[in-house]
Amino acid sequence: MRRSIATVSMSGTLRQKLEAIAAARFDAIELFENDFINFNGSATELRAMAADLGLGIDLYQPLRDFEGMPDELFRRNLERAERKFDVMQALGAPLMLVCSNTSPQSQGDAERSAAQLHELAERAARRNLRIGFEALAWGRWVKLYAQAWRLVERANHPHLGLILDSFHTLSLGDDPAGIKDIPGERIFFVQMADAPLLAMDVLQWARHHRNFPGQGQFDLENFFEKTLLSGYDGNLSLEIFNDVFRETPNRRTAVDAMRSLLYLESQVRRRLERLRDGTDQDAPSDALREMADSTLRRIELFDPPDALPLGGIAFLEFGVDDEAAVALGALFEQLGFARAGRHRSKAVTLYRQGGIKLIVNAQPGSDARARFDQQGPSVCALGLVTSDPARAANRASALLSARYDSPRGPNELRLPAIVAPGGTVVHFVPGAAGDVGGLAADFVPEASEASRTDAPAACGLQAIDHIAMGLANDQFDTWMLFCRAVLGLQPGESLELADPFGLIRSCGLANAGRSVRMVLNVSLSQRTRTARQVSATGRSGASVHHIALRCDDIFAAMTRLRANDVRFVPISGNYYDDLLARLDLDEPLVRRMQALDILYDRSTTGEYFHAYTEAFADRFFFEIVQRNDYDGYGAVNAPARMASQEQGGQR
Ligand SMILES: O=C(O)c1ccc(O)c(O)c1
Numbered sequence: 202m203r204r205s206i207a208t209v210s211m212s213g214t215l216r217q218k219l220e221a222i223a224a225a226r227f228d229a230i231e232l233f234e235n236d237f238i239n240f241n242g243s244a245t246e247l248r249a250m251a252a253d254l255g256l257g258i259d260l261y262q263p264l265r266d267f268e269g270m271p272d273e274l275f276r277r278n279l280e281r282a283e284r285k286f287d288v289m290q291a292l293g294a295p296l297m298l299v300c301s302n303t304s305p306q307s308q309g310d311a312e313r314s315a316a317q318l319h320e321l322a323e324r325a326a327r328r329n330l331r332i333g334f335e336a337l338a339w340g341r342w343v344k345l346y347a348q349a350w351r352l353v354e355r356a357n358h359p360h361l362g363l364i365l366d367s368f369h370t371l372s373l374g375d376d377p378a379g380i381k382d383i384p385g386e387r388i389f390f391v392q393m394a395d396a397p398l399l400a401m402d403v404l405q406w407a408r409h410h411r412n413f414p415g416q417g418q419f420d421l422e423n424f425f426e427k428t429l430l431s432g433y434d435g436n437l438s439l440e441i442f443n444d445v446f447r448e449t450p451n452r453r454t455a456v457d458a459m460r461s462l463l464y465l466e467s468q469v470r471r472r473l474e475r476l477r478d479g480t481d482q483d484a485p486s487d488a489l490r491e492m493a494d495s496t497l498r499r500i501e502l503f504d505p506p507d508a509l510p511l512g513g514i515a516f517l518e519f520g521v522d523d524e525a526a527v528a529l530g531a532l533f534e535q536l537g538f539a540r541a542g543r544h545r546s547k548a549v550t551l552y553r554q555g556g557i558k559l560i561v562n563a564q565p566g567s568d569a570r571a572r573f574d575q576q577g578p579s580v581c582a583l584g585l586v587t588s589d590p591a592r593a594a595n596r597a598s599a600l601l602s603a604r605y606d607s608p609r610g611p612n613e614l615r616l617p618a619i620v621a622p623g624g625t626v627v628h629f630v631p632g633a634a635g636d637v638g639g640l641a642a643d644f645v646p647e648a649s650e651a652s653r654t655d656a657p658a659a660c661g662l663q664a665i666d667h668i669a670m671g672l673a674n675d676q677f678d679t680w681m682l683f684c685r686a687v688l689g690l691q692p693g694e695s696l697e698l699a700d701p702f703g704l705i706r707s708c709g710l711a712n713a714g715r716s717v718r719m720v721l722n723v724s725l726s727q728r729t730r731t732a733r734q735v736s737a738t739g740r741s742g743a744s745v746h747h748i749a750l751r752c753d754d755i756f757a758a759m760t761r762l763r764a765n766d767v768r769f770v771p772i773s774g775n776y777y778d779d780l781l782a783r784l785d786l787d788e789p790l791v792r793r794m795q796a797l798d799i800l801y802d803r804s805t806t807g808e809y810f811h812a813y814t815e816a817f818a819d820r821f822f823f824e825i826v827q828r829n830d831y832d833g834y835g836a837v838n839a840p841a842r843m844a845s846q847e848q849g850g851q852r
């Protein structure tokens with residue numbers, strides 16, 4: 202299958218788009234007509250430019266408002282088409298996309314529409330070109346792929362075929378199951394687009410909010426599987442109209458685009474293998490198993506190493522300078538962390554409590570220190586536990602993440618590591634290497650620690666429950682795809698939360714075992730605290746915004762943390778009165794929460810107690826959580842937290 206992308210999907214001039222698309226190793230483009238019309242060169246020049254970059258121009262699109270027109274308009278349409286055929290021949294583009302008519306002048310007479318499409322295909326055939334007909338979800342008469350296919354069948358011309366676009370099918374809630382019964386060779390092109398589920402006018406949704414497979418909520422794996430089962434083996438293409446992509450640096454967009462296709466292919470490959478092997482939930486018929494088998498033989502779908510189960514967040518590493526190292530170390534001790542060791546050769550300190558490991562890195566010349574210089578104190582790296590770190594890194598590389606190689610001192614452990622979008626380093630840590638995840642070797646206990654009389658007592662914090670990222674608007678989709686494709690996390694629901702100065706969009710992701718959780722937060726306003734923290738990251742556009750630490754008894758933990766003078770975000774008394782009004786809770790329990798600024802949420806399965814520390818250096822803060830069979834992140838309480846942070850005051 203040739204992997205391709207429509208030029209409308211990214212920012213830049215046409216030349217810049219093509220360069221980014223080629224750099225991400227696409228085979229071809231769909232040339233969006235406006236990009237050509239506004240190009241300051243001829244079709245021949247564009248053809249040469251694409252060829253130099255190794256890109257085919259596989260589709261010219263779209264020709265609008267064609268089928269079902271009154272005779273006079275039909276004649277004009279044919280003239281228009283002939284001129285576009287001239288352009289296509291000069292471009293070397295073999296296929297034209299005709300989208301279903303949206304004009305009020307079009308007539309719903311299928312015979313007329315089929316005859317007109319036949320004539321168009323006949324004209325195309327004379328030039329050895331082909332026509333693909335696509336149902337737009339808002340077409341006047343043709344909205345569904347089945348309707349488009351009926352017209353194509355009726356027109357009955359070998360140079361006329363069907364074009365599928367997942368957006369139009371899935372936005373209308375139509376079932377793609379019927380696609381597998383269409384002869385694959387009559388499907389001339391396939392466009393893949395995902396989208397968040399939004400209750401809005403379908404045209405606005407389609408023109409502004411599409412995104413790449415794996416970034417939205419459509420079931421594209423099912424759609425693509427059905428397409429492949431038809432026997433189709435043409436282009437796998439992306440056609441994404443998205444307001445944010447129009448301004449996102451196009452090199453990143455192109456890499457996201459390719460990653461989304463590689464991920465989709467690999468997921469569908471596994472689905473087809475399960476279908477072939479009969480290991481799917483519903484027992485497939487022999488015929489279906491046979492179809493899956495022949496599809497897998499016919500098409501080389503991408504086959505990266507499988508995502509490995511993750512076993513937790515092994516550590517977080519903070520980039521600081523000497524001064525911030527002291528301040529952050531002091532905060533960690535207040536939080537009940539013990540200084541567990543100093544790095545053999547670097548200005549790096551390890552803090553531990555329960556199963557949590559926090560590393561403070563102030564080593565001059567290190568990448569951590571460079572991150573501090575750019576952004577102030579921040580999480581520069583994290584470790585994820587997996588049984589096979591090399592394999593996890595190989596999957597990440599296969600899915601286009603860059604490798605990270607740290608400079609290594611004598612006898613130091615080097616963990617396979619990759620770079621997450623925006624520069625945070627993700628190390629893969631072997632689960633088997635003891636409870637320090639193999640890090641122990643790098644750190645030596647400080648002799649003075651053992652004899653310290655002021656060493657902090659633990660506060661009962663056991664594990665890193667989740668980390669929340671603050672993201673620039675154009676990083677959200679990039680991170681969503683990274684978390685799903687590279688790390689194998691699955692998203693929960695996407696929510697909008699009210700900060701006093703704007704809305705925050707928030708989506709949690711977790712692994713199947715729920716030992717690794719990430720929350721992606723993006724500010725839709727420039728004025729929220731999240732937005733200010735994100736802008737402090739400069740071009741990176743992504744940084745850890747808070748770190749949630751889990752305990753088994755939050756009342757005991759909070760009492761100790763308070764005794765250590767940890768400063769928490771104060772919560773309004775009105776919040777607790779509202780809790781009592783909303784939920785059937787014990788008043789003494791609520792008053793105990795109030796005394797400790799503990800927030801509360803309940804789901805059908807369980808309960809969540811949580812509290813927030815004041816921010817460190819206005820960059821990130823900690824959340825103390827207790828989870829009782831609860832799977833969310835207390836999002837209903839985020840507005841209370843954000844309002845309190847803005848109103849100031851402390852306890
Ligand atoms: O929004 C549109 O006009 C439009 C054009 C061409 C397409 O392939 C499509 O899916 C939508």
Ligand SMILES: [Mg+2]
Binds near residue numbers: 335366392440
């Ligand atoms: Mg389309």
